[in-house]
Amino acid sequence: MATVNQGQTARHAMPAQDPAVRAHNFNEVALGYTHEMAVEEALRCIQCRRPLCITGCPVQVRIPEFIKALREGDMWQSVAYLKDHNSLPAICGRVCPQETQCEQQCVLGRRGEPVAIGRLERFVADWERQQGIRIPEVAPSNGKRVAIVGSGPAGLTAAGDLAKKGYQVDMLEALHAAGGVLIYGIPEFRLPKSVVAAEIDYVKQLGVNIRQNIVIGKLYTMDELLQEYDAIFLGTGAGLPIMMNIPGENLNGVYSANEFLTRVNLMKAFDFPNWDTPVRVGERVAVVGAGNVAMDAARCSLRLGAREVHIVYRRSRDEVPARAEEVEHAEEEGVIFDFLTNPVAVLGNEQGTVAGLRCIRMALGEPDESGRRRPVPEEGSEFELAMDTVIMALGTRPNPLVFTEALGLQRSRQGTVVADHTTGRTTQERVWAGGDIVTGAATVISAMGAGRVAANDIDAYLSGGCASPWAPEEN
Amino acid sequence: MYRILSKATLTPVTTEYVIEAPEIARKAQAGQFVIVRVTEHGERIPLTIADNDIEAGTITIVAQEIGATTQRMKQLSPGDSLASFTGPLGRPSEMENYGNVVLVGGGLGIAAIHPICRSLRAAGNHVIAIIGARTGELLFWEERMRAVTDELIVVTDDGSYGRKALTTIPLKELCEEREIARVWGVGPAIMMKFVALTTKPYGVKTIVSLNSVMVDGTGMCGACRVSVGGRTFFACVDGPEFDAHQVDWDLLFSRQRYYLEEEKRALELFQKEQIKSGQEDAR
Ligand SMILES: Cc1cc2nc3c(=O)[nH]c(=O)nc-3n(C[C@H](O)[C@H](O)[C@H](O)COP(=O)(O)OP(=O)(O)OC[C@H]3O[C@@H](n4cnc5c(N)ncnc54)[C@H](O)[C@@H]3O)c2cc1C
Ligand SMILES: Cc1cc2nc3c(=O)[nH]c(=O)nc-3n(C[C@H](O)[C@H](O)[C@H](O)COP(=O)(O)OP(=O)(O)OC[C@H]3O[C@@H](n4cnc5c(N)ncnc54)[C@H](O)[C@@H]3O)c2cc1C
Ligand code: SF4
Numbered sequence: 001m002a003t004v005n006q007g008q009t010a011r012h013a014m015p016a017q018d019p020a021v022r023a024h025n026f027n028e029v030a031l032g033y034t035h036e037m038a039v040e041e042a043l044r045c046i047q048c049r050r051p052l053c054i055t056g057c058p059v060q061v062r063i064p065e066f067i068k069a070l071r072e073g074d075m076w077q078s079v080a081y082l083k084d085h086n087s088l089p090a091i092c093g094r095v096c097p098q099e100t101q102c103e104q105q106c107v108l109g110r111r112g113e114p115v116a117i118g119r120l121e122r123f124v125a126d127w128e129r130q131q132g133i134r135i136p137e138v139a140p141s142n143g144k145r146v147a148i149v150g151s152g153p154a155g156l157t158a159a160g161d162l163a164k165k166g167y168q169v170d171m172l173e174a175l176h177a178a179g180g181v182l183i184y185g186i187p188e189f190r191l192p193k194s195v196v197a198a199e200i201d202y203v204k205q206l207g208v209n210i211r212q213n214i215v216i217g218k219l220y221t222m223d224e225l226l227q228e229y230d231a232i233f234l235g236t237g238a239g240l241p242i243m244m245n246i247p248g249e250n251l252n253g254v255y256s257a258n259e260f261l262t263r264v265n266l267m268k269a270f271d272f273p274n275w276d277t278p279v280r281v282g283e284r285v286a287v288v289g290a291g292n293v294a295m296d297a298a299r300c301s302l303r304l305g306a307r308e309v310h311i312v313y314r315r316s317r318d319e320v321p322a323r324a325e326e327v328e329h330a331e332e333e334g335v336i337f338d339f340l341t342n343p344v345a346v347l348g349n350e351q352g353t354v355a356g357l358r359c360i361r362m363a364l365g366e367p368d369e370s371g372r373r374r375p376v377p378e379e380g381s382e383f384e385l386a387m388d389t390v391i392m393a394l395g396t397r398p399n400p401l402v403f404t405e406a407l408g409l410q411r412s413r414q415g416t417v418v419a420d421h422t423t424g425r426t427t428q429e430r431v432w433a434g435g436d437i438v439t440g441a442a443t444v445i446s447a448m449g450a451g452r453v454a455a456n457d458i459d460a461y462l463s464g465g466c467a468s469p470w471a472p473e474e475n
Numbered sequence: 476m477y478r479i480l481s482k483a484t485l486t487p488v489t490t491e492y493v494i495e496a497p498e499i500a501r502k503a504q505a506g507q508f509v510i511v512r513v514t515e516h517g518e519r520i521p522l523t524i525a526d527n528d529i530e531a532g533t534i535t536i537v538a539q540e541i542g543a544t545t546q547r548m549k550q551l552s553p554g555d556s557l558a559s560f561t562g563p564l565g566r567p568s569e570m571e572n573y574g575n576v577v578l579v580g581g582g583l584g585i586a587a588i589h590p591i592c593r594s595l596r597a598a599g600n601h602v603i604a605i606i607g608a609r610t611g612e613l614l615f616w617e618e619r620m621r622a623v624t625d626e627l628i629v630v631t632d633d634g635s636y637g638r639k640a641l642t643t644i645p646l647k648e649l650c651e652e653r654e655i656a657r658v659w660g661v662g663p664a665i666m667m668k669f670v671a672l673t674t675k676p677y678g679v680k681t682i683v684s685l686n687s688v689m690v691d692g693t694g695m696c697g698a699c700r701v702s703v704g705g706r707t708f709f710a711c712v713d714g715p716e717f718d719a720h721q722v723d724w725d726l727l728f729s730r731q732r733y734y735l736e737e738e739k740r741a742l743e744l745f746q747k748e749q750i751k752s753g754q755e756d757a758r
């Protein structure tokens with residue numbers, strides 16, 4: 001075996017669509033490894049006795065083991081190792097911020113480039129999907145009913161795990177399509193909807209009953225669900241857009257990133273008028289913020305015909321929270337980054353439509369609570385950018401709609417639900433929660449992990465009789 | 476699911492649909508709406524719940540055919556299903572025994588005030604409704620409105636039916652002559668603005684149902700932003716009913732018009748499809 005070279009060869013680049021071409025289509029940007037590339041990359045892993053990579057993964061995927069099985073050609077075994085801890089590998093392989101998680105910890109990263117764990121994960125998961133997903137055996141029905149509220153990664157994982165254990169699971173989703181942010185937020189060119197559809201199909205085949213167009217807090221309250229079900233898992237995410245509260249923010253042409261991305265991805269406005277929902281993108285677009293959501297909005301804008309797209313961000317490049325790959329891809333596609341720049345007002349024309357953005361330059365001051373240097377405005381540095389469209393991507397908070405009349409649920413000041421991270425239990429008996437609704441906007445893998453933790457605890461609670469009192473530490 | 480049980484042409488431009496939706500029927504309250512998707516490729520549009528029948532498990536909606544989605548809906552027949560039907564959304568109207576209340580329904584607004592009148596009456600109010608349209612041909616539900624009101628005033632702009640007047644004329648008279656505790660105005664935005672202007676001098680609390688452009692209807696997008704009393708609200712979850720005297724009407728008008736060009740394109744495409752399928756049928 002080529003063990004001598006392990007760790008020394010260069011990391012395999014990801015084949016991708018040419019930036020000049022892809023900036024005008026919605027097809028997937030990263031094309032995926034071929035089997036040969038995957039094996040070559042897998043061979044770089046030195047199979048550490050104490051694999052640090054695992055410590056960087058929020059759900060402790062068995063990284064060396066799935067990689068070893070992959071390079072030995074035992075693909076189903078590789079799939080099994082991968083799925084032991086991660087129920088959504090085709091998605092996480094594509095969207096995890098690997099550079100701050102598993103790959104950041106990989107020992108090879110100390111002297112060279114880390115193993116491309118995410119790309120290998122994607123490869124194995126895509127291989128599995130091509131074979132036709134095998135539906136595992138489902139335990140016989142135990143007659144207990146669980147309601148899963150919200151169909152994002154947290155809900156999908158909890159639903160799948162519980163169905164496998166023999167629970168009768170109803171998944172209740174407010175929108176007309178299941179998948180949460182995976183379907184309405186993250187665009188096709190980064191996460192093809194066929195990949196998400198396969199995951200949804202999988203939980204359906206496990207027997208989960210997905211009911212769309214059911215808004216909890218409106219059609220049913222939490223209390224009503226508690227009468228109907230033995231347990232409830234809340235995975236409603238953080239879907240409420242935060243706006244800046246600056247003058248001009250209600251002008252036509254100012255979108256929240258949620259509205260913009262929902263129109264484009266869920267409602268397929270990029271294919272208007274074949275799909276009925278319109279979206280308007282002018283020649284010049286400013287996206288405020290620099291997270292994944294901002295990158296997605298900026299890159300969608302380019303694909304919808306904008307000539308010039310700016311990311312306007314009040315901090316500097318070092319603080320950009322988006323995945324490194326998205327920032328790189330955005331830059332390659334021609335997105336312009338205006339760092340240390342903060343909008344103070346949106347300017348409009350006589351028709352009440354956006355004409356520009358008034359900004360102020362920022363400088364980095366002392367570190368704030370988050371440890372990042374706080375941006376402070378530089379007096380007298382205001383300037384204007386001519387703009388036709390402004391997209392606010394400043395983050396999101398949990399949507400309070402689900403809490404209508406749910407008085408037993410304690411919430412934080414940020415609007416998130418208080419839940420135990422080791423069990424998912426909330427302050428209301430028989431109600432569990434996980435994902436963005438608990439953490440605030442976070443990641444797909446952490447939501448998936450929270451769904452799994454809660455599913456295990458729901459099973460322990462419902463099958464263990466009184467062995468597991470609701471809040472042991474509370475007094 | 477969401478089967479159309481019956482369909483009735485109310486006027487040349489408005490159609491009433493009775494939809495099978497037992498869960499929503501049980502929950503619906505006056506002032507709330509549903510979000511409808513007619514086809515898989517369709518837009519999500521808000522329509523007010525005009526009636527609900529818990530026993531039959533149905534919701535009644537009335538739609539005015541003004542664009543592609545509402546016209547496409549008109550093509551459906553009883554037995555067909557809508558692609559989706561989500562609700563009840565929005566806050567219910569505030570119900571109390573206020574005393575004398577006046578509800579103004581302009582055109583389509585007639586359907587929207589119907590359940591509010593019924594609930595207000597059940598709460599013990601003396602309910603006066605003013606219903607109006609441009610011309611007699613566009614009026615509907617007169618008998619149905621009579622059944623849920625104590626007094627009904629019918630007006631048309633051109634006098635072709637009922638009294639010749641704008642809805643605001645009898646409203647002003649009522650404010651002059653009687654002790655009015657609360658007014659509701661539902662209809663085209665411009666009519667609601669004039670209702671607000673009419674009641675303002677009398678200091679009568681006035682409620683309007685703001686029809687801003689919506690997408691999800693659950694508070695996650697902000698498309699429906701309105702400004703009331705200098706603050707921004709999401710009409711779908713904070714409303715749709717707001718204090719008429721505090722609404723920034725110009726903002727509402729301007730935001731309603733943002734997609735006019737695209738709407739025109741969608742309508743033209745729909746009409747072309749219609750002509751094409753008509754020609755094919757003829758063959
Ligand atoms: C544009 C965008 C890009 C992102 N990119 C990345 C990325 O690259 N990598 C990454 O790891 N993370 C990314 N994230 C974050 C990630 O998508 C989220 O952290 C994750 O989806 C959270 O999962 P969840 O299951 O908690 O909730 P969500 O995915 O938000 O799903 C919640 C679901 O609940 C439904 N719901 C809400 N309220 C109700 C109600 N009252 N009744 C019924 N249903 C309800 C919603 O409609 C939704 O379908 C991105 C997020 C966005 C918005
Ligand atoms: C809370 C609420 C309740 C409503 N109740 C009713 C009702 O009971 N009956 C009825 O006929 N109409 C009602 N409307 C208006 C209805 O939603 C629009 O007439 C409909 O969306 C038009 O769609 P279209 O494709 O046929 O026309 P389009 O040509 O697309 O649009 C015509 C006009 O309708 C408005 N509109 C378009 N899209 C939307 C949208 N997604 N959301 C809101 N408004 C839009 C715009 O002002 C636009 O200029 C209500 C609106 C709201 C907000
Ligand atoms: S789930 Fe994400 S963090 Fe964990 S190994 Fe896979 S790519 Fe890395």
Ligand code: SF4
Nearest residue numbers: 045046048053106107
């Ligand atoms: S740390 Fe890197 S080299 Fe070591 S096992 Fe993990 S992936 Fe392989």
Ligand code: FES
Nearest residue numbers: 690692696697711
């Ligand atoms: S319609 Fe999206 S927030 Fe109101």
